[in-house]
Amino acid sequence: MKVFIAGGRGRVGSRLADTLEAKGIEAVPGGLEDGIDVLSGKGLAEALVGVDTIVNVLNTPRFDAEGAISFFEGAIDTLTAEGERAGVRHHIVLSIVGVGEGDASEIGYYLGKVAQEKAVRSASIPATIIRATQFQSYIPVLIDQHTVDGKVHAPRSYIQPVELDEVVDLLTEAVTTLEPGSEIEIAGPDRFFHDDLFRATLAHRGDRREVVTVEGQGPIEAMVPRGAHRTGVVRYPIPGIPTV
Numbered sequence: 001m002k003v004f005i006a007g008g009r010g011r012v013g014s015r016l017a018d019t020l021e022a023k024g025i026e027a028v029p030g031g032l033e034d035g036i037d038v039l040s041g042k043g044l045a046e047a048l049v050g051v052d053t054i055v056n057v058l059n060t061p062r063f064d065a066e067g068a069i070s071f072f073e074g075a076i077d078t079l080t081a082e083g084e085r086a087g088v089r090h091h092i093v094l095s096i097v098g099v100g101e102g103d104a105s106e107i108g109y110y111l112g113k114v115a116q117e118k119a120v121r122s123a124s125i126p127a128t129i130i131r132a133t134q135f136q137s138y139i140p141v142l143i144d145q146h147t148v149d150g151k152v153h154a155p156r157s158y159i160q161p162v163e164l165d166e167v168v169d170l171l172t173e174a175v176t177t178l179e180p181g182s183e184i185e186i187a188g189p190d191r192f193f194h195d196d197l198f199r200a201t202l203a204h205r206g207d208r209r210e211v212v213t214v215e216g217q218g219p220i221e222a223m224v225p226r227g228a229h230r231t232g233v234v235r236y237p238i239p240g241i242p243t244v
Helices: 011-022 065-086 108-122 136-145 164-176 194-204
Strands: 002-006 026-030 053-056 090-096 127-132 151-155 183-187 211-214
Touching (some): 011 026, 011 164, 053 164, 065 108, 090 108, 151 194, 164 183
Parallel strands (some): 002 053, 127 183, 151 211
């Protein structure tokens, strides 16, 4: 089996490549670092020779709606066109829990992920969508993104962070055993409020930034599972945080 990982040098893609290789599955990383441009198609046809499955873990720094939608849709269109020519039989996309609910999709980046899901569902290659909650290891970065003038603005809304390796395990399962057409969500074992999680994380790191609780942009449960989902077993590495 041969798998092309779009975004294969990133946080998720590199771990997935290592996991697949350990199982004897050839993993081909695909990104600009590899001379492959999934938007223009440069180098893509050659990279997809003999590939059975595409795993799409691409990301973009564009958080505006126009930029995010253009990137995610464009990547799906190019991967589908070249993948169809190469005989690819399965396209797996990593998405985000909550983005497809409509009421959780006002942020430009999330609109891009909604567009990505719609595009891959309607494409000619059978697809599987894996949706994950925020990664546990990304929480410090998320705190920085919520910092304004030295204070952390945290909504009193739910967050249920998942361990990255458990997401990689689910992606591996999608490659090796799942039939195309599945849509699976995965979340961590514990649900917190953003502000409680941020305060505890900062205190644990010895960071004196103040956390200010602010009104959320959507429903309190917007970015956590609302239905059937996989639940990880790895708990957030700071004990004693109040759970919801």
